[in-house]
Amino acid sequence: MRSRLRVWHVALVVASAGCERGRGISGVGDSTFVAAMAQLHAIERDVRLDSAGKVAARRVALQERGLSPVQLERAARALAEDPDRAIRVWNRIDSATQKLSGPTHR
Numbered sequence: 001m002r003s004r005l006r007v008w009h010v011a012l013v014v015a016s017a018g019c020e021r022g023r024g025i026s027g028v029g030d031s032t033f034v035a036a037m038a039q040l041h042a043i044e045r046d047v048r049l050d051s052a053g054k055v056a057a058r059r060v061a062l063q064e065r066g067l068s069p070v071q072l073e074r075a076a077r078a079l080a081e082d083p084d085r086a087i088r089v090w091n092r093i094d095s096a097t098q099k100l101s102g103p104t105h106r
Contacts, residue, residue, distance in 0.1 A: 025089075028067065028075040034089060036065050036072060038096030045101050 025033050039061040043054055062068065079086045 025075040025079050028071055030089070032065050032067070033072070033075050033079075034092045034096055036062060036067055037093045038100055041093065041097040042100035045097075 028036075040058055043049065043057045043061060046054070046057075049057060062072065079089060
């Protein structure tokens with residue numbers, strides 16, 4: 001469980017630097033990566049969920065997209081290799097997160 005949480009945090013930190021449409025990130029499509037990261041961010045911001053609820057929600061969010069924490073981390077690490085692209089991806093993630101997170105989630 002700690003390793004999953006660590007993977008989540010590593011993916012979030014590495015990805016928090018942003019993506020170009022069309023090109024995949026280490027085997028994960030850009031849109032999938034953006035959607036997954038936005039959903040994970042929204043889950044973290046959701047004040048209605050306790051820690052166990054957040055863990056369960058993160059697991060479901062990844063499963064719905066056919067992703068594992070390892071795949072997400074791999075994509076985030078690959079994204080870190082291209083800082084300009086990472087900024088673009090992060091901007092998309094941030095925009096998508098804001099759409100998912102209503103005022104009650106912040």
